[in-house]
Amino acid sequence: MGAEGLKAPLPARPPFPRAATLDGFVAGLLRRARVPGLSLGLVRRGRRVLARGYGYRDREAKLPASERTVYGIASMTKSFTALAVLRLEEEGSLRVDDPLVRHLPEFRTPAPRWTRKVTLGHLLSHASGLPPLPSIYYTSARSLRRAPPYDPRVARRVGVDPDHAPIDTYEGLLDYLGTERYRWLGPPGAQFSYSNEGFGLLGAVIERASGRTYESFLEEEIFRPAGFSRTTFDTGVMFRSPEVTTLYSPDWTHPGRPLVASDEWWEDTCLRAAGAIRTNVEDLLRYLEIYLDDGRVGGERVVSAKSVAAMLTPRIEISPGLHYGYGIAVRPDFHGHRLAFHDGGLKGVSSQFAVLPDAKVGGCVLANSDMAPVDRVLEEGITGLLGLPRTARFVDIPPAGPRPASLAEYAGWYCSGEGIWVRVTPRRGHLRFDFHGIEVTAKGLKLGPHGGDGFVLRQGGRRAWLEFVRDRAGRIVALRQGWRIVRRRSTRELPLARRGRMVW
Secondary structure (H helix, E strand, O other): OOOOOOEOOOOOOOOOOOHHHHHHHHHHHHHHHOOOEEEEEEEEOOEEEEEEEEEEEEOOOOEEOOOOOEEEOHHHHHHHHHHHHHHHHHHOOOOOOOEHHHHOOOOOOOOHHHHOOOEHHHHHOOOOOOOOOOHHHHHOHHHHHHOOOOOHHHHHHOOOOOOOOOOOOHHHHHHHHHHOOOOOOOOOOOOOOOOHHHHHHHHHHHHHHHOOOHHHHHHHHHHOOOOOOOOEOOHHHHOOOOOEOOEEEEOOOOOOOOEEEEOOOOOOOOOHHHHOOEEOHHHHHHHHHHHHOOOEEOOEEOOOHHHHHHHOOOOEEEEOOEEEOOOOEEEEEEOOEEEEEEEEEEOOEEEEEEEEOOOOEEEEEEEOEOOOOHHHHHHHHHHHHHOOOOOOOOOOOOOOOOOOOOOHHHOEEEEOOOOOEEEEEEEOOEEEEEEEOOOOEEEEEEEEEEEOOEEEEEEOOEEEEEEEEEOOOOOEEEEEEOOEEEEEEOOOOHHHHHOOOOOO
């Protein structure tokens, strides 16, 4: 790549398989999924193959989406945070093997023996042992109260207090983790379970180690060297951009859950390292260069090749064939290619990026509604660039195996502090799956046995793999769902959530 960075886009109809059908595929998907708009970018060997928008950034005003439209990226932010930690390691300000308490000595939890063993690397790979907690609703409480994306009545029923005092500072987050009622999932490093709180703590570590705010460090050490022009944490700065999307989110208090427009973005100050970046496809395509060119953007060094390699090294298994590195998911063998990707979701935000460093191929998708099928859009683009079958998925279903003799042992309630509540009921030949959570409500879903304790959920033509977890005595104690470990609960525990006495 030359000093100018990514070269100009290839012609409007890029020369890769299925290009002629890509526009129709995306348009059909938007229509079926009721997504107002999205923007897509694809890159191959230093050239932008495609960068454009589909649908509307503002549905009511009929303003089109484009590659310049600014969206939230939610948890894609975690990869930026991991880069920042590794950048500090390059400077000698910290090491990823450092115990967290070396940088945050006030870190306390209900399990002191494990608290002291948590390292920065454990947080970077979601292997700390912290369970899913409702922190994100309290760190964003001020904006949520102005325009809640959920039904407050449901929130209270599942243990998320809509009247909880806002958590506005890292000190408040540390105090919350030291006083909240929860049990660890296990010792640090033993198992993967996605943790927004862990990345919030990494934001505090970056501030302590650098002597700068988290936001300033990323802007000065990553955003500017990479040549970003529309990437920010600041809503005020964001709204000065020529194109900013409107957010669209379901009205959870309405039976039909129609998508409603909102300009109220989720804001917080102490979980920003977990999901607060706002940007557009143009800047993200430059960001992908970091992974495709060993830490360089436009030939300019942003981070070392060693840091990029550390991020892309599998650290802990998420599911068969899929691992997590530092701030990014890694699939070592995606049809003969190494694949790394991350997605994100918040109110009015769905996002995903993917890179295949050895093939020098990457892409990103940003959409302006909750739970949009951005993965299918990016899979269509990436598989087209690689000449792979359209059926290829970033996350595969493992091969089928012997099915369980009985489904009765899986029955029960599985609940987490993030408001994920699932009821599992055995039926003839399958499990019935009913969501009763704060932001996900769906009833009558079917889980088909797929071998051992693994099951396949089929919904709307899509498939997802879930697995139940046993303890050492062989009893079912949890469910791996949405990259989280969600514990099984007795019916006697459920009323405790409403009274704030549930032990997460």
